[in-house]
Amino acid sequence: MSNPLPANDPGIADDQTLPFFLEKATVRGRIVRLGPSFNEIVTRHAYPEPVAALLGEALAVAAALAGALKFEGVFTLQAKSDGAVRMLVADVTHSGHMRGYAQVDEDKLPTGPVLPSERIDALMGKGYLAFTVDQGAEMERYQGIVELQPGGLSASVQHYFRQSEQIDTGLKLAAQRTAQGWRAGALLLQRLPEEGGHARTLLDAPDEDESAEADDNAWDHLMALVGTVSDIELTDPQLPSDDLLFRLFHEEEDARVGEPHRLLDRCRCSRGRVARVLLSLPVEDREHLRVDGVVSATCEFCSTRYLFDDADLEKLEAIGEEP
Numbered sequence: 001m002s003n004p005l006p007a008n009d010p011g012i013a014d015d016q017t018l019p020f021f022l023e024k025a026t027v028r029g030r031i032v033r034l035g036p037s038f039n040e041i042v043t044r045h046a047y048p049e050p051v052a053a054l055l056g057e058a059l060a061v062a063a064a065l066a067g068a069l070k071f072e073g074v075f076t077l078q079a080k081s082d083g084a085v086r087m088l089v090a091d092v093t094h095s096g097h098m099r100g101y102a103q104v105d106e107d108k109l110p111t112g113p114v115l116p117s118e119r120i121d122a123l124m125g126k127g128y129l130a131f132t133v134d135q136g137a138e139m140e141r142y143q144g145i146v147e148l149q150p151g152g153l154s155a156s157v158q159h160y161f162r163q164s165e166q167i168d169t170g171l172k173l174a175a176q177r178t179a180q181g182w183r184a185g186a187l188l189l190q191r192l193p194e195e196g197g198h199a200r201t202l203l204d205a206p207d208e209d210e211s212a213e214a215d216d217n218a219w220d221h222l223m224a225l226v227g228t229v230s231d232i233e234l235t236d237p238q239l240p241s242d243d244l245l246f247r248l249f250h251e252e253e254d255a256r257v258g259e260p261h262r263l264l265d266r267c268r269c270s271r272g273r274v275a276r277v278l279l280s281l282p283v284e285d286r287e288h289l290r291v292d293g294v295v296s297a298t299c300e301f302c303s304t305r306y307l308f309d310d311a312d313l314e315k316l317e318a319i320g321e322e323p
Helices: 036-043 049-067 116-123 153-165 206-226 231-235 241-249 271-280 283-289 310-319
Strands: 016-022 027-034 074-081 085-093 097-104 127-134 142-147 169-178 181-191 255-257 294-298 305-308
Touching: 016 049, 016 241, 027 049, 027 241, 036 049, 036 097, 036 181, 049 074, 049 085, 049 097, 049 116, 049 153, 049 169, 049 181, 116 153, 116 169, 127 153, 142 153, 153 169, 169 206, 169 231, 181 206, 181 231, 206 241, 231 241, 241 255, 271 294, 271 305, 283 294
Parallel strands: none
Antiparallel strands: 016 027, 016 255, 027 181, 074 085, 074 127, 085 097, 127 142, 169 181, 294 305
């Protein structure tokens, strides 16, 4: 596997998506490593540790999936449930700007430890997972929805691609608190369909069946390799992404990596956006929000607080423009 990244770069393993390709097996992949950016996102909130870890997994898989798409806009992963985590949101722009948050019902939180494979069952229970690509008002929005599956976010994502997109998908996720702070990672592999979308039938020639069996065996082998990756390897700041890929796929002669894509902690909220939301509310609803002459609004993603005094509100009501 070629290595286009300098191994002596101390920041190489942090906050990036690295694409890779196994051409003979017609497999594409993404490895995501999140460090300081994820730590900044999660430490703005007083999330219980299992919730923080679940948000890290959501951010990592959102980055991995967004990195596999060609789009200009926002890719959003959103889960809703009847459990302790009522809502989980992670989104990534085509520029690599990411943000995320969780809505938590603390009364429903489990009292004991939660294993990584049990996070969905213990924290969310029944619900759904939605994938949305929003490229602006001029483009049609794409959305895919799948029921939450036992076994974690990875099981739900793999189920979606298998059932809705007919794409074999392997996914390993990890998120944990380390001595360096919160870290998360994702390893995503997808087997691309044959050129032309050809599906095997009973009329296929025997040699085509043999080739298909060989492809299936190769895929099973790759999934076995992915299964050997530990949470520590996927979140280790001292293990660069391309070094981990080399450990896994060094026997694949046609393996290559692409250019890394930087990921940044960037919320898209602004005073103007909040003002437009206030403008969309009936006057009486805005009045209910007023306390001592001030309306306060806090971004759920980054916890930035915006204040609008009487003068701001009067301007909103009078001319309908942002202050």
